[in-house]
Amino acid sequence: MTALRFGIGLAIVFAASYAFAQGMADKGGADKRRSGYRDMGEALQKMQDDDTANPGMLFVQLGSQSWAKAAGAAGKSCADCHGAAATSMKGVAARYPAFPKGADTAVDLEGRINLCRTANQQAEKLPPESRELLALAAYVARQSRGMPIAPPADPRLAPLRAQGAAIWAVRQGQLNLSCVICHDDNAGKKLAGVTIPQAHPTGYPIYRLEWQTLGSLKRRLRNCLVGIRAEAYAYDAPEYVMLGLFLMDRAKGMIVESPGVRP
């Protein structure tokens, strides 16, 4: 039939074959902060590092397609106004949540994207955790990979951030636990076999293996709230933005990994 001789190797499901030295190590020395990346096993780190094995990149690719697709009554695509995301969206995810121009409250990245959907494209808001919203967020966040988290100096953010810090510290839920008890006091220790991370929002949106899909920081926070048997805030509640502001400030200077992979 054919003289071609092809050797067949073995398939490696979920094992990346090469990892580029990504230099994502957080600052050494006195800085004791560590990204959840460093608490994962080597196989997962390699999966995150290899763009051809990181399932989050499937969503980045979908996002790049949405970016170029006209939507809404305005008939405009993101690209029509913003051009190439590689330049216009560079560093954006590293500084959200923030106050959009003219807005009276801060929004997270997904919220900012939805503002452009409604105000600029005159389209419907994309539902929380919908594939298109996550894909756009992943595509935008990907443009900040490798950059340090840099919360804006905007003084209007301070009171919201303080409210986030208060939520972080308060005990809640039927288990009567605070975020502090796990993520500050017991980080690095095991909880039912899982290493408790320091909870830095370095990789969002993340591809979480447990979810088998991409998810936002909001979804992650809801998981922790449900985990302590507290009632999760409604999807559009300002508490997520407050916590996001607090967490980004706490992770200031750490490196954006988006789209991250987490167990």
Add this chain to the structure above:
Amino acid sequence: MADVLVNAPKTAKRGAVVEIKALILHPMETGFRPGPNGRIIPRNIIERFTATWNDAEIFSMDMSPAISANPFVSFFAVAAESGVVRLRWTGDEGFVVEEQVAIAVE
């Protein structure tokens, strides 16, 4: 095709071993999980993955419900001649996705 990421070298030396990697968006619903209404969500998996190089099969595998969503496959082949590598995923609910990459062998 929207939902596939394929990574293969564009060029290869004759006789070299090349790695081909493919990631596809797919729920790999096991058929064992109850949905929000308590009923079992019907199985929806990729059943088979095949790869051909100039129409000769170089790799194939059956997939099972135990494989996670968005499966990643990596395999090796010897670059014997320039041509087209065709990847094909087939599964439940009439799922068929094809993707191809050209590899020039020097």
